[in-house]
Amino acid sequence: MINIQLQNLLKPFSLSVLILFGISKINFAQNQTKELQLNNIQKISRLTGTPLKGEQLPSPNNTAEQYDVGGTDLGIFWQMEGSKVGIFFGDTHGREFIAEKDGKGGGNGANWRSNVLAFSSDDYLEDGIKIDSMALDDQGSAREICAGGKTNPQKYNTSIPTAAIRVKNIDYVHYMNIYDWAGGNGRWLTNFSSIYTSADNGKTWTRRNEITFKGDSKFSQVCYAKKDGYVLMIGSLSGRGGPGYLARIKEKNMLNLNQYEYWNSNLKKWIKGDESKATIIIPGPIGEASLLYHEKYKRWIIAYSYDSAYDPNVKDKFHAIVYRDAKNINGTWSDLKILASEKEFKGLYCPYIYPLKNKSDKLYFTMSQWEPYNVYLMTADISTK
Helix, strand or coil: CHHHHHHHHHHHHHHHHHHHHHHHHHHHHHHCCCCEEEEEEEEEEECCCCCCCCCCCCCCCCHHHHHCCCECCEEEEEEEECCEEEEEECCEECCCCCCCHHHCCCCCCCCCECCEEEEECCCCCCCCCCCCEECECCCCCECCCCCCHHHCCCCCCEEEEEEEEEECCEEEEEEEEEEEEEEECCEEEEEEEEEEEECCCCCCCEEEEEEEEECCCCCCEEEEEEECCEEEEEEECCECCEEEEEEEEEHHHCCCHHHCEEEECCCCEEEECCHHHCCEEEEEEEEEEEEEEECCCCEEEEEEEEEHHHCCCCCCCCEEEEEEEECCCCCCCCCCEEEEECCCCCCEEEEEECHHHCCCCEEEEEEEECCCCEEEEEEEEEEEC
8 A cells, every 4th residue: 555655646746757767868869969070081182283294183273384483382371251261371482493303392482481381262172272462472482381491491480370260350360489400209399389370361470578488388370160159179289299278269359368268077077378288189199280160060170280190099001081960169189080091191180170161061171292392282071860
């Protein structure tokens, strides 16, 4: 009798628990996003330089003749307005550049510049990207934007862009000022990292000394993305040997370093104005990263250069372009996955994601190759696991 009465009393409670449990399961399922898989990697076209003998790729730009850009690397995209993007390149050599000279790769030839800048409004990418114009000097050559090695040869080796973004009609480029490429353990040694800004659509640029990161900063090189009124920034030591750290900046505070906030995963909170409190969110080694929030799949994607020589947890040595994805930028990231390998594309590095296809089932990105020392447009199909 007592058991029957007790069961009757518990029935409404049990039903409520079941309903709540069911709702919780539905909400949990709705809040989950499936891990991404990038497949069917294709080289679409050449972006810079002169086609090699026998090369069959589309080559919509004659950058050597038109802009004095024969050999270069990087290809960092950011959205300016509408379909217009800016594209920053790294160390650049002129018309006399010879691809694959002596089989060594890298730059050669005259008119070296530490970085140059192009613009494009071509958002049909299946046949490549057509460059509309470049920032030029008085002689009609692509000009250096961030002051490089020639401006202070006793202290500067070069100045390399790492990321760019537009915030409230101002364009920002983050760069690292390198004095030695051979720092050991995948490090490049920097004097500092800083930013330049432009308020006239990339025509003129000004160094902003108030945003200066020391040579051993966790944000010596970064990648940017915007979301919910913030600029998100994943950074690392310069080079390809360190892990990734996370910061965020309210858009209005881009030029106020004291207002930068750093994610501390131990405390599970953002800490303002103290970079030392930033904890690792992505294990190293990381180099030359780019970041995208994919609107269709509701996932963050980070792609970067990876050299297992700097990874103590890997036995099989290899070099690749890799990626990870995550639902929340300060949450759990997927395991490392290979996007493109050295076996497929000799001397590959620097995957920079094209930002305007963030609702597509394809990911577009640039890839540099060391031996031809030029930049190519790539694509991959996106699916879920």
